[in-house]
Amino acid sequence: MAHQLTARNFDHILRDLDGISARTMTEHYKLYQGYVNKYNEIMQKLETADRGSANQTFSDLRSLKVDLTFAIGGIKNHELYFGHLGGRGGDPPKELRELFEKYFGSVEAWRADLKATGMASRGWAWTAWDRDWGYLFNYAGDAQNTFPVWNAVPIVALDVYEHAYYLDYGVARASYIDAFFKNLDWDAIGANLERARK
Numbered sequence: 020m021a022h023q024l025t026a027r028n029f030d031h032i033l034r035d036l037d038g039i040s041a042r043t044m045t046e047h048y049k050l051y052q053g054y055v056n057k058y059n060e061i062m063q064k065l066e067t068a069d070r071g072s073a074n075q076t077f078s079d080l081r082s083l084k085v086d087l088t089f090a091i092g093g094i095k096n097h098e099l100y101f102g103h104l105g106g107r108g109g110d111p112p113k114e115l116r117e118l119f120e121k122y123f124g125s126v127e128a129w130r131a132d133l134k135a136t137g138m139a140s141r142g143w144a145w146t147a148w149d150r151d152w153g154y155l156f157n158y159a160g161d162a163q164n165t166f167p168v169w170n171a172v173p174i175v176a177l178d179v180y181e182h183a184y185y186l187d188y189g190v191a192r193a194s195y196i197d198a199f200f201k202n203l204d205w206d207a208i209g210a211n212l213e214r215a216r217k
Contacts, residue, residue, distance in 0.1 A: 021062040024094065026055040029101040036104065038198025043186045044104075050182060051101070054093030054163075061087045085164075092163030096143055099176040103211065106204025115209060122155040133157045134196045137179045146175035148215040172215035174208055 033048060035041045065083050073080045110116065116126055123129040129146070137144040140159035147158055149171045158173075160166050166173070177199055184195030 021059075021066050023059045023062065024055050026052045027098055027101075031105045032101050036198070037108070037201040038187070039104075039184075039195070039202060040187050043184070046186065047097075047178075047183060048101070051093065051097040054090050054097065058087065058090040058094060061090060088164040089162065092166070096163060096173075096176050096178065099173055099211070100178050103175065103204050103207040104199075104202045106202060106207070108201040108203050109205075111205045112209065115205060115212065118155055118212075129155075129157075130200055133175070133177060134193070134200075137177045137196050138192060140179050142178075142180050144177040144179060145173040147171040147173045148212060150215070172211075174211035174215055175203070 029048060029051075032044050033041060034044070036044065061083050065080075065087070068080045068083055069078075070080060072078050075081065110126055111119065119126045119129040123132060133144055133146060136157040136159050141161040142163065142165070143160040145158045145160065145166065146155060147168065148155055149168065151170050155174075156168075156171070158166065158168060158171070177196065179192060179196070181190075184192060187198075188195045
């Protein structure tokens with residue numbers, strides 16, 4: 020039987036946030052639900068996909084497997100993103116502040132680098148803990164399935180696809196990113212870091 024998922028509940032963000040409207044968050048959540056639905060559909064199709072005709076140029080199995088990574092990225096990225104929104108932003112607690120100071124120079128420098136990374140990316144920017152080398156870094160990704168570094172675990176996810184901000188800001192991505200920082204839940208980010216460092 021194919022593994023199936025159910026969309027997680029993120030009712031806490033389906034409201035007006037500071038600078039991000041309830042309409043944007045509601046429409047954004049529907050996109051996440053769509054990724055869950057496509058994951059379930061692809062997993063069912065994989066049950067009967069012809070493995071004998073697998074080919075790197077084109078085959079049904081290849082298409083399903085590649086598209087599955089896009090659906091999984093859409094699920095996991097959005098669960099992280101929604102999971103740490105709805106807070107009051109501001110400055111992080113001591114442990115996170117000290118890590119930002121250690122690896123970026125200051126909290127302000129971390130914010131500036133994540134914002135610039137988001138401006139440079141076509142889809143996502145992440146702050147991730149590298150488990151192998153033990154440090155934080157901001158990474159860019161151009162699609163749901165292009166997180167670039169093995170064994171680096173995202174603790175902050177910044178969605179910079181246009182659907183995340185266009186209703187509220189049009190093409191003013193930088194203004195949306197400023198609003199994103201105002202809505203971070205530092206407790207959720209701290210829990211993400213704790214899981215990443217285990």
